[in-house]
Amino acid sequence: MDKFSFKDVLVTVAGLFITVFIAWVLITATGNNPSEVAKYLYEGGFKGTRNIANSLYQATPLILTAVATLVSFRVGMFNIGINGSMYVGALYAGWAGYRFTGLGHFSHVTLCIAIGMFVGAAWMLLPALLRVYAGVSEIISTIILNFVAVLFVSYMANGPFRADPIAPATPRILETAELKQIFPNSQFNTGFFIAVFVAILAHFVLNKTTFGYELRSGGDGLVGMYPSRFSSYLGIPSDRSAITGMLISGALGGLAGAIEVLGAVRYFFQELEFNQGFDGILIGILGKLEPIGAIIASLFYGAIKNGGFYVDYKTDVAREIIIVLISILIFFVSAQKIVKGLEKYPIVKKLDSIFSRKKM
Amino acid sequence: MNKEIAIDLKNITKAYPGVVANKNVDFQVYKGEIHALVGENGAGKSTLMKILYGIEQPDEGEIFVNGSSEVISKVETAINLGIGMVHQEFTLVPSFTAPENIGLGQEPKNNRGLVDWKGLNNAVMDIAKKYGFEVDPGLKMIDASVGVQQRTEILKTLYRNANILILDEPTAVLTPQETDELFTVIRTLVDEGKTVIFITHKLREVMEIADRVTVMRAGEVQGVSETGNTSITELASQMVGREVFLQVKKDEAQPTEKILDVQDLWVHDARGLLAVKGIDLDIKKGEIVGIAGVEGNGQTELVEALTGLRKASKGKVMYLDEDIASSSPKNIRRKKIAHIPEDRTNTGLNTQLSIWENLIGNSYFRKPLSSRGIFNLKKVGEHANKLREDFDIRAPNVSLKVKSLSGGNQQKVVVARELSEDPSLTIASQPTRGVDIGNIEAIHEQLVQMRDEGGAVLLVSAELDEVMAVADRVGVMYEGQIVKWVNPKEVDQAQMGLYMAGVKD
Numbered sequence: 069m070d071k072f073s074f075k076d077v078l079v080t081v082a083g084l085f086i087t088v089f090i091a092w093v094l095i096t097a098t099g100n101n102p103s104e105v106a107k108y109l110y111e112g113g114f115k116g117t118r119n120i121a122n123s124l125y126q127a128t129p130l131i132l133t134a135v136a137t138l139v140s141f142r143v144g145m146f147n148i149g150i151n152g153s154m155y156v157g158a159l160y161a162g163w164a165g166y167r168f169t170g171l172g173h174f175s176h177v178t179l180c181i182a183i184g185m186f187v188g189a190a191w192m193l194l195p196a197l198l199r200v201y202a203g204v205s206e207i208i209s210t211i212i213l214n215f216v217a218v219l220f221v222s223y224m225a226n227g228p229f230r231a232d233p234i235a236p237a238t239p240r241i242l243e244t245a246e247l248k249q250i251f252p253n254s255q256f257n258t259g260f261f262i263a264v265f266v267a268i269l270a271h272f273v274l275n276k277t278t279f280g281y282e283l284r285s286g287g288d289g290l291v292g293m294y295p296s297r298f299s300s301y302l303g304i305p306s307d308r309s310a311i312t313g314m315l316i317s318g319a320l321g322g323l324a325g326a327i328e329v330l331g332a333v334r335y336f337f338q339e340l341e342f343n344q345g346f347d348g349i350l351i352g353i354l355g356k357l358e359p360i361g362a363i364i365a366s367l368f369y370g371a372i373k374n375g376g377f378y379v380d381y382k383t384d385v386a387r388e389i390i391i392v393l394i395s396i397l398i399f400f401v402s403a404q405k406i407v408k409g410l411e412k413y414p415i416v417k418k419l420d421s422i423f424s425r426k427k428m
Numbered sequence: 429m430n431k432e433i434a435i436d437l438k439n440i441t442k443a444y445p446g447v448v449a450n451k452n453v454d455f456q457v458y459k460g461e462i463h464a465l466v467g468e469n470g471a472g473k474s475t476l477m478k479i480l481y482g483i484e485q486p487d488e489g490e491i492f493v494n495g496s497s498e499v500i501s502k503v504e505t506a507i508n509l510g511i512g513m514v515h516q517e518f519t520l521v522p523s524f525t526a527p528e529n530i531g532l533g534q535e536p537k538n539n540r541g542l543v544d545w546k547g548l549n550n551a552v553m554d555i556a557k558k559y560g561f562e563v564d565p566g567l568k569m570i571d572a573s574v575g576v577q578q579r580t581e582i583l584k585t586l587y588r589n590a591n592i593l594i595l596d597e598p599t600a601v602l603t604p605q606e607t608d609e610l611f612t613v614i615r616t617l618v619d620e621g622k623t624v625i626f627i628t629h630k631l632r633e634v635m636e637i638a639d640r641v642t643v644m645r646a647g648e649v650q651g652v653s654e655t656g657n658t659s660i661t662e663l664a665s666q667m668v669g670r671e672v673f674l675q676v677k678k679d680e681a682q683p684t685e686k687i688l689d690v691q692d693l694w695v696h697d698a699r700g701l702l703a704v705k706g707i708d709l710d711i712k713k714g715e716i717v718g719i720a721g722v723e724g725n726g727q728t729e730l731v732e733a734l735t736g737l738r739k740a741s742k743g744k745v746m747y748l749d750e751d752i753a754s755s756s757p758k759n760i761r762r763k764k765i766a767h768i769p770e771d772r773t774n775t776g777l778n779t780q781l782s783i784w785e786n787l788i789g790n791s792y793f794r795k796p797l798s799s800r801g802i803f804n805l806k807k808v809g810e811h812a813n814k815l816r817e818d819f820d821i822r823a824p825n826v827s828l829k830v831k832s833l834s835g836g837n838q839q840k841v842v843v844a845r846e847l848s849e850d851p852s853l854t855i856a857s858q859p860t861r862g863v864d865i866g867n868i869e870a871i872h873e874q875l876v877q878m879r880d881e882g883g884a885v886l887l888v889s890a891e892l893d894e895v896m897a898v899a900d901r902v903g904v905m906y907e908g909q910i911v912k913w914v915n916p917k918e919v920d921q922a923q924m925g926l927y928m929a930g931v932k933d
């Protein structure tokens with residue numbers, strides 16, 4: 069992977085400036101006051117315990133879906149189906165949350181999470197096997213499975229798992245299965261710590277273990293590199309790496325869904341809507357496919373997202389504009405060439421060498 | 429002699445983070461000449477040409493084209509000045525035919541605004557005919573040989589009216605026959621009034637084709653001479669800064685026991701055709717066995733079968749007392765068989781990974797680099813840095829992506845890794861392709877050292893000089909069979925040429 073360097077910081081800052089400028093123009097053009105929007109965006113993201121807690125709550129599933137994305141990318145597979153894993157993981161974690169009674173808090177939560185992750189991983193088994201043994205592009209199969217997941221969970225919530233005669237929803241999970249909410253009036257819950265822990269674990273496994281090395285040997289780029297001749301040549305079965313990577317990716321998606329249900333929503337209903345699986349792709353790339361980068365990018369994204377809700381609530385500006393802005397930001401941040409022109413200045417070179425990550 | 433000057437680069441300096449690629453370079457090319465630009469990998473040849481072609485901007489210096497000062501800030505400017513460049517890595521669309529590739533971006537339009545395919549085809553065929561190229565207008569590049577792809581690249585520049593052609597290491601990827609064909613093409617181009625800048629590090633080619641030669645080393649020009657007034661030895665010492673021995677220094681081999689015994693091996697290629705047809709071959713400890721032959725005569729499949737990357741259809745590969753004919757690469761590697769593959773960028777390396785990650789590919793699982801599956805990154809760093817120094821991999825640090833290294837340095841990463849784990853048998857396929865003289869010498873020395881320490885080496889190479897100089901015994905491969913075993917000291921090049929063409933005694 070590319071290591072973070074000053075150049076990346078510079079690209080990001082340059083991207084931010086351009087985005088702010090475009091935002092200014094857009095918001096003014098829609099007849100609103102940009103400085104007011106900026107104020108509420110900031111307040112919603114960062115001001116006061118409740119807003120901060122909500123920003124962290126927004127970041128929680130994003131950390132996991134971003135790590136899920138980067139794991140699959142770094143084994144050389146292009147998994148776009150994390151949203152699907154998230155849905156099925158949420159459904160079955162919720163099911164386990166009311167189905168198993170008489171368990172202690174810790175064991176019940178663990179069981180629900182394990183089931184959510186297992187189902188999320190199982191969801192990825194088909195595209196992984198199709199890719200490895202039949203050559204079906206995982207991009208196409210995972211995109212399709214996203215649609216299938218939505219239909220499947222809505223059927224289950226409407227049929228087999230339905231409890232409520234009026235609304236298509238499962239029963240509420242038992243108290244023993246709940247991830248605790250810590251602050252009043254916020255859905256922030258202990259799932260956040262699980263997400264951060266998992267991301268750090270992923271960082272460790274990917275970069276510091278032979279298992280991670282074997283997984284990455286056939287990939288580590290922004291392009292799907294499976295199947296890798298390099299791996300086979302070294303005697304590392306790249307088929308197994310590709311499948312394992314997809315399963316881990318799916319399990320993390322399932323975990324994101326499980327935490328949403330166990331920590332915030334507390335039951336599964338037909339209209340429950342996730343898109344963090346897609347946001348995770350952008351955030352994973354924004355974080356340079358590094359888990360630590362994913363945490364940072366998710367915290368940032370979570371704050372902006374929550375700020376967006378606040379702007380929506382306080383002004384006439386629709387919160388969709390925030391999504392537009394984030395997309396523009398990512399667009400520019402990916403545009404490495406912006407700083408190419410700056411490279412000729414000695415100061416930039418100097419700073420670049422200072423800020424570059426530790427060398428071996 | 430008062431010659432017109434086509435290209436005049438004055439005092440060019442260009443620095444990248446960590447390296448000065450060009451340092452006060454002066455470079456002059458006369459109109460109508462073939463001018464060779466030579467230097468080791470990383471000497472700065474490509475950088476200088478990219479500056480001339482508008483891909484890179486110099487930090488300092490001036491460019492004169494046909495006498496007038498120019499600022500070439502983009503490729504279009506260079507093209508408009510009549511400069512064309514064929515890059516080291518080709519830039520063709522694989523699913524397009526030659527005319528489609530050549531016309532791309534400058535397609536002639538018919539009166540309805542659509543691409544005039546017929547006009548394009550005719551234009552391309554006219555140029556091809558004028559310069560004596562053979563072109564199959566229906567052949568997609570993905571199915572074309574490297575030589576044909578290269579000719580398409582050259583046609584592309586001619587189609588854009590280039591008068592000054594830059595060919596960046598055009599022969600690195602060619603067989604001897606294709607090289608000869610290329611030289612014919614270059615001579616025709618010059619006869620038609622073009623000027624050619626020819627980059628290489630094969631000095632024999634320089635002497636054969638160039639009028640004048642500029643030698644670069646570490647970003648600086650070491651000398652400019654007419655090929656008539658210089659010698660390979662002189663150029664070589666300018667290139668590496670010391671005298672080089674083009675001969676490999678080695679004592680008589682002391683072969684001992686047999687380590688590999690290939691018996692009646694048959695192998696199919698990727699298209700299902702028979703590529704290896706009943707090969708018998710044995711290698712003893714303490715000797716280097718060479719396989720010579722024009723590329724595409726089954727060498728690739730032979731090596732793949734020996735290293736587990738391809739299943740043998742029939743026959744035995746006895747390694748010590750075990751048949752490894754259908755073993756996995758992993759099992760074969762475990763038995764201390766090293767493999768330097770001919771395809772460096774996809775097989776030998778993952779260029780997305782760092783240098784150290786590539787260097788530990790055959791050792792990451794052992795102590796002290798890792799224990800219980802967890803890396804000791806300090807030890808890994810020491811190991812990688814030691815290999816970097818021992819094998820002279822030119823990179824500021826081992827955390828750099830392999831992608832950013834020059835071809836020769838990439839190859840050194842492969843060689844360093846493969847020779848580092850003390851192999852009993854080393855299978856080296858085209859180990860010095862695209863590598864410069866100084867490093868070719870180093871790689872040859874390493875193979876000979878392997879041998880002297882009791883290792884066995886199988887050297888497969890399309891470079892006849894290489895096999896003849898390094899190997900103790902040579903088999904000539906032709907159409908999937910070894911048609912002749914020779915002692916390299918007892919045959920000459922002409923005889924070998926006949927064997928390589930399939931002529932038996």
Ligand SMILES: Nc1ncnc2c1ncn2[C@@H]1O[C@H](COP(=O)(O)OP(=O)(O)O)[C@@H](O)[C@H]1O
Nearest residue numbers: 444447449468469470471472473474475476834
């Ligand atoms: N884009 C680049 N960024 C950083 N370093 C580069 C870049 N291109 C070339 N270099 C470095 O500049 C030096 C000269 O490279 P190059 O001109 O490609 O050499 P040559 O073509 O003679 O092999 C090398 O050390 C190489 O690593």
Ligand SMILES: [Mg+2]
Nearest residue numbers: 473474516596
């Ligand atoms: Mg070069």
